[in-house]
Amino acid sequence: MKQSTLFIDKAISAANSYWKAYSKVPFLVAMEKGTLSQDAFRDYIVQDSLYLRAYLKCFGYAVAKSRTLREMQLFYEALGYVSDGENKTRLAYLEEFGLSDADIDEMTLKPVGKAYAEFLLTTAKQGTVEDIVMVTMPCLMGYYDVFTTLVERSPHLAHGYYAPMVADYTSSRYAAYIESWRQEVERLCAGLDNERQAALIDLFVEASRHELAFWKMLL
Numbered sequence: 234m235k236q237s238t239l240f241i242d243k244a245i246s247a248a249n250s251y252w253k254a255y256s257k258v259p260f261l262v263a264m265e266k267g268t269l270s271q272d273a274f275r276d277y278i279v280q281d282s283l284y285l286r287a288y289l290k291c292f293g294y295a296v297a298k299s300r301t302l303r304e305m306q307l308f309y310e311a312l313g314y315v316s317d318g319e320n321k322t323r324l325a326y327l328e329e330f331g332l333s334d335a336d337i338d339e340m341t342l343k344p345v346g347k348a349y350a351e352f353l354l355t356t357a358k359q360g361t362v363e364d365i366v367m368v369t370m371p372c373l374m375g376y377y378d379v380f381t382t383l384v385e386r387s388p389h390l391a392h393g394y395y396a397p398m399v400a401d402y403t404s405s406r407y408a409a410y411i412e413s414w415r416q417e418v419e420r421l422c423a424g425l426d427n428e429r430q431a432a433l434i435d436l437f438v439e440a441s442r443h444e445l446a447f448w449k450m451l452l
């Protein structure tokens with residue numbers, strides 16, 4: 234296979250050791266085997282709901298830091314996409330546990346999730362649009378990678394209790410969304426000098442490390 238020269242693929246290669254580990258974490262293996270407890274899944278939905286609030290704010294910062302109207306629209310749309318798309322499934326699970334987003338507002342992230350959220354928000358506050366993009370991509374792209382790997386390995390996941398969640402992250406709509414971000418990353422980062430590119434890859438790797446820690450925090 235011809236090796237990709239896209240900037241995003243360079244970043245994913247640099248974070249390869251983390252990405253390879255995602256689908257092997259105890260939480261996901263238990264989900265796959267059908268042994269995950271309701272308590273552990275509830276905890277995930279709660280922690281993830283809290284995490285997503287920080288994640289959404291990053292796109293808010295990106296809107297404010299945009300240099301063109303097109304960039305503003307890109308991040309405004311990303312905010313909408315994450316808030317609507319992701320939310321429906323998450324809200325349905327939350328409801329099943331007798332919780333609402335208002336309840337979540339009163340809850341707190343565990344230290345590992347908090348460290349990830351703080352890393353995202355510090356980068357968003359201090360950084361440029363490119364920094365924000367590279368720090369938010371491991372979440373968006375990593376989930377596609379994780380859930381496509383999982384259903385390939387265990388096709389039954391496309392049907393059971395976790396089906397709505399699995400469908401969200403493996404759909405052709407989601408695949409197209411990822412593809413559009415791969416191209417945006419290229420437009421934004423391909424022309425930057427080596428030093429800037431290296432710094433952006435470092436941010437991507439660091440966010441990937443936090444993603445893995447988040448998965449490991451859950452079980």
Ligand SMILES: Cc1ncc(C[n+]2csc(CCO)c2C)c(N)n1
Nearest residue numbers: 281284314315318319372373376447
């Ligand atoms: C810790 C953590 N990391 C990644 C995601 C996945 N995710 C968050 S926003 C988004 C974009 C599309 O809705 C995706 C895929 C998550 N939920 N929680």
